[in-house]
Amino acid sequence: MTSTLLKGSGFKAKAAGTGAELEPEFHSATRAEVDGAARLAAAAFDDYGRRSGKERGAFLRAIAEEIEARKAALVERAGLETALPAARLEGETARTCNQLRMFAELVEEGSWVDARLDRAQTRANGPRKPDLRSLLRPLGPVAVFGASNFPLAFSVAGGDTASALAAGCTVLVKAHPAHPGTSGLAGEAIAAAAKRCGMPEGVFALLFDAGIELGVALVEHAAVKAVGFTGSLQAGRRLMDLAAARPEPIPVYAEMGSTNPVFVLPRALAERGAEIAAGLHASITLGAGQFCTKPGLVLMPTGDHGDAAVAKLGELMAQPAKFTLLTAGIASAYAAGAAHRRAQAGVKTLAAGEGASAVLMETTAAALAADPELGEELFGPASVVVRHGGKEELLALARGLGGHLTATVHGTDEDFAEYAELFRVLEGKAGRLVVNGFPTGVEVTSAMVHGGPYPATSLPSSSVGTRAITRFTRPVCYQDVPAGALPLELRDGNPLGIARMNDGVISTQ
């Protein structure tokens, strides 16, 4: 549970395509630097945590502008570090800015704080009922871990940072070691915005590390009050365990492993099996299969229609395509994981090429039940088709699933009528149910849920969309507190004009 001393040594990024070292050198944070940054984040929280929603919104908008001002450099550097194509990185830059502005709008409007007022009352029998008012307040400094697969939208200025800053928390980011240059540019954008907006020193800090010591030190630091993480189950669970073992345990919001099962129901399969296969191929291989919502498990009936769709999917997956994975470590884990699964009893390989190729495997419900590892996440452009003998076996497969970010069902209206029970089972297994679509492509909106039962997510929550902001808050109640010491959101006359609950009823009164 204790980390080695941080060494402060230098390291360089490696080009994802070639493995060549990229300038400049980055410097792993020392323990003293981590401690200094955490103390500064705690001191800054006293100020930043009380800035108005309008001030926080202006800061978030300024970050978006500063990122846009660095867009060309970000896309170029991220392209080198991740091998993701420029169009994808441009889209990801836009997404990053959109979500910063979404949170800006949310906190400028202000109703998100869940303000509640219960007015004082005299009671015939017993003491006066006091005036009670409560709302959500920020937790304190949050440690955010950049993700390898979204160098912009889930990294330094990504969704965790945006939602934590929006909530009023200060943020300490651990840059992902696979893209320190991209991280540094995004960190510069946030620092420039903080300066422009007169934010306190320590509202944001970016720290680097080639290994895991920095992450351990951040999660163990007494000043840190919550953690946001996107990455592997192994790393996420390690952080959960560290946080739970602290003298003061803190919540870890970790988005981890998910296989995103796709159920293809019989009538839809008969009507448009080839189209579904094409959609699956696109979704499995999008971003080289490096999305947390990649469909890694396809539940397909036995029989002619299933055979044809699987054959079509196998054909598409076998097309020669050059995939460059994000890091050499991911590429070797992918190759080893795919080889291991292909060698298991009851697993047939339908498509596989040289190197980081797309891999399609086929197995049976019985084989999956015997070896649940076949249903676990394999990061990269691979998927496992599970053939089943019909409704009862399908429902048993669904009931046997662990937690996932998403579950997808392809069907016709008649299918849905027949398989109503499947929806009821899947509601308990995933954070998002997708019908006649594909799970990749996560909209950033009010209603989105990106988070599912463990191991998909560590705690019930969403890391995408406006619901993400509540992760970094705690409720605080004010009993008979005079107006001058009340947050504006709770004052008489509703000066901010927000939606709030008066004696249990929501209105803008």
Next chain:
Amino acid sequence: MTSTLLKGSGFKAKAAGTGAELEPEFHSATRAEVDGAARLAAAAFDDYGRRSGKERGAFLRAIAEEIEARKAALVERAGLETALPAARLEGETARTCNQLRMFAELVEEGSWVDARLDRAQTRANGPRKPDLRSLLRPLGPVAVFGASNFPLAFSVAGGDTASALAAGCTVLVKAHPAHPGTSGLAGEAIAAAAKRCGMPEGVFALLFDAGIELGVALVEHAAVKAVGFTGSLQAGRRLMDLAAARPEPIPVYAEMGSTNPVFVLPRALAERGAEIAAGLHASITLGAGQFCTKPGLVLMPTGDHGDAAVAKLGELMAQPAKFTLLTAGIASAYAAGAAHRRAQAGVKTLAAGEGASAVLMETTAAALAADPELGEELFGPASVVVRHGGKEELLALARGLGGHLTATVHGTDEDFAEYAELFRVLEGKAGRLVVNGFPTGVEVTSAMVHGGPYPATSLPSSSVGTRAITRFTRPVCYQDVPAGALPLELRDGNPLGIARMNDGVISTQ
């Protein structure tokens, strides 16, 4: 992390007043019984978790009625088991029924599910934006631990059970071993209500144990998806650690230790020091000091006004009064804890009698800083007055506090203007700020927050009031899901007429 095998042996309650054994014998649950109950709770959840808010509300109202029908027996038995006076137990019965009806009203109305709808949109550049709708769904079976100090309102049919059942979770209660008879009667009330309302077998189970093995078995059971607990820091932390070490970690909502500091500011002290002392005495000794919101730390300036108020408080605390604590274990822990503190350097005893008497101690800011244990919870009618030299020392004391359920400030308007910084500090230290009142007396309303930073509470949340329901939920999103498979709360036309968010805006559309 593993528990011994549960033995199924018998045990009897002891009268709190006399230590005499009370009939009948209760039976500690065996491991097979725990497993059977947990499996039944999981099976029942598939049904109960989809019952409408109106059905769940009717069930909660029926529980309240069944408790009222057993009121005389409950008050009599609880009186024997806890030595709490009949008037208090009658009040607690009313509170228990009121909170059941509050949650009934909440779920019958239905807006609490935080329904959000983002409609589909076509986009000029890029794919169609899908239809996304989300709401809070129940987590699954919840294990609830009865508290010693509220044999009704925080036990079998108490706030955790009421909020979990309201959310749609099934519930497994571990009866507190100090009041198994009271627990059994409350359990019968719930079972009778479940039968009357046609609820599935397993919607609720009551299990007994003289020791801790049952609690360990419940928290470790794979079917259990969350835990509600009120009790000591030691026991709560043990459950947190067990839950964090599970293959699938689950959230533990534990309400644990809190000392509830009370700050008396100089002008209020000068104006009404004697009145504040009388109020403190009443709050410290209410329920024999066995409330989680008992003021255990009083921050009082040095000087004549402070001396007079402390002398007055000491006089009141020294009045002969017979306190009977809830259990022999609590009484001996109280006696040992008080003796230990009284023996510490820098601690002066201002009032203490024989046996379970009220105890008032006085110390200095420096002594508290040197020995933070003096500021920890001591369950029973004791409190520590900390004398300080003025504003700077007061603020330093406030900044040095850990997490508490409440923090209280007595002051005049001029005091508040001068001590604005104190409110800002206390917002970060407690879940409820009380002005010119006393922390005991926790209203059950929409705006209440009963929960503070660790060690007061394990996770940011409230265990009292309507906010408590969200503890037992997770968000689920439906993407392009046909109407027939959508929960009613998310269907077009808003058939339930609830407040919900459409494209980010709350209304009853």
